[in-house]
Amino acid sequence: MKNKLIVGITMGDPASIGPEITVKALADKSIYDKCNPLVVGDAAVMEEAIKIVGKENEIKINKISNVSDALFQLGTIDVYDMGLVDIAELKRGEVSEMAGNAAFQYVKKVIELAMKNEIDATVTNALNKEAINLAGHHYSGHTEIYAEFTDTKKYTMMLAHENLRVVHVSTHVSLREACDRVKTERVLEVIRIANQACKELGIENPKIGVAGLNPHSGENGMFGREEIDEIIPAINIANEEGINAEGPVPPDTVFSKARGGWYDIVVAMYHDQGHIPLKVVGFVYNQQEQKWDAVAGVNITLGLPIIRTSVDHGTAFDQAGKGIANELSLTNAIDYAVVMAGNR
Structure with a gap:
């Protein structure tokens, strides 16, 4: 022992x-x-x-x-x-x-x-x-x-349940501030941390799905320019460093893809974007018996x-x-x- x-x-x-x-x-x-x-x-x-x-x-x-x-x-x-x-x-x-x-x-x-x-x-x-x-x-x-x-100084939160893993660009701030924190430097920082975390979990060549911020990942600027101005540049730099990052993937599909094995980890842009899908999968309430059958999932601080x-x-x-x-x-x-x- x-x-x-x-x-x-x-x-x-x-x-x-x-x-x-x-x-x-x-x-x-x-x-x-x-x-x-x-x-x-x-x-x-x-x-x-x-x-x-x-x-x-x-x-x-x-x-x-x-x-x-x-x-x-x-x-x-x-x-x-x-x-x-x-x-x-x-x-x-x-x-x-x-x-x-x-x-x-x-x-x-x-x-x-x-x-x-x-x-x-x-x-x-x-x-x-x-x-x-x-x-x-x-x-x-x-x-x-x-x-x-x-x-x-450089850290982020990761949530994990079974094969679904999510890291966050921001967490405990208002939604308004969360949008303002979607900057190239921070998104790149989190992509790098996510890549290292997967390697610490034994995943040799991690594939990272990077979520968009806006509906449909901005639809080429129609619904916001954060993807064009901040997120895509971060992904490009990560790719140049040899990190297998892809996106921005529309937020309404990226988690289903990760659950299906397309990605080893997802970079979410803010707290609830990452927490909601994880808890839908990990928290199971038995309505008939009025009790939680499962409250699963792990919160990990990376960096x-x-x-x-x-x-x-x-x-x-x-x-x-x-x-x-x-x-x-x-x-x-x-x-x-x-x-x-x-x-x-």
């Missing part, structure tokens, strides 16, 4: 489903066959999560303050204990300053451990943006926190000096404390972290 890659997993917002799905994921032997998982969070919250999901007879907590003290054994969850949550004050399913601060500090700590090479990859559970800002940490999400604490993958869903406060949340996205995120860290 000591020779396997160590994967640091943040507990997420203590009031969320994060602790519960972490317990469920780490109850699976296959995780320990692939890596050595280490949870960064609060041991007391994880103890409660074990009870909530009904695993108290199967799993115990190993509370540690040094990575070297981890056991990495199935049936024992190693928790790098931050001691930030007062269990008596914790209200599951609610936004709070205490929970927001804790979630932020878990992320900061897991980054620190990775930057010191004490762990090989990081995986994050969901945090609540309102909660972390309430606690005085003014970030729009994980991606921006990672960028700051790793001193990274960092460390590996960061994440669940592709939010805190799901409405499910917190009920033991019903689906752990599939977290399991997928751990799998991606192991593959990327191994190839890197």
Whole structure:
């Protein structure tokens, strides 16, 4: 076990489903066959999560303050204990300053451990943006926190589910600002990052589909000139560098083509353009049983000096404390972290 890659997993917002799905994921032997998982969070919250999901007879907590003290054994969850949550004050399913601060500090700590090479990859559970800002940490999400604490200037978000992979030119900005950010330099930057990411996933010669911004990719300037003035020049430069990029492909067909195997990855121009098709494929709701059959997909920050993958869903406060949340996205995120860290 000591020779396997160590994967640091943040507990997420203590009031969320994060602790519960972490317990469920780490109850699976296959995780320990692939890596050595280490949870960064609060041991007391994880103890409660074990009870909530009904695993108290199967799993115990190993509370540690040094990575070297981890056991990495199935049936024992190693928790790098931050001691930030007062269990008596914790209200599951609610936004709070205490929970927001804790979630932020878990992320900061897991980054620190990775930057010191004490762990090989990081995986994050969901945090609540309102909660972390309430606690005085003014970030729009994980991606921006990672960028700051790793001193990274060029980065992007990738979403992945099965053979569908999407990277983004912009993410957490208004749609108006997203359109303004479609510039040749940035589009080219993301194409390069996408190409490298595919290689880290073991794809030797990636084929990249670059989405247009406007309907029908602008229809030769009839519906906007961003494709002509900004996107096509970026694709041309990428091709000159030996990158197999194609487009701009109309946004209403590029994802179906990628799903069909035409492309290994898609460069989307803004947040929802990339997120919607991924979640249509990965999130499956069973209307008859009134539950989610699958909440799959992985969120990965590319361009960092460390590996960061994440669940592709939010805190799901409405499910917190009920033991019903689906752990599939977290399991997928751990799998991606192991593959990327191994190839890197």
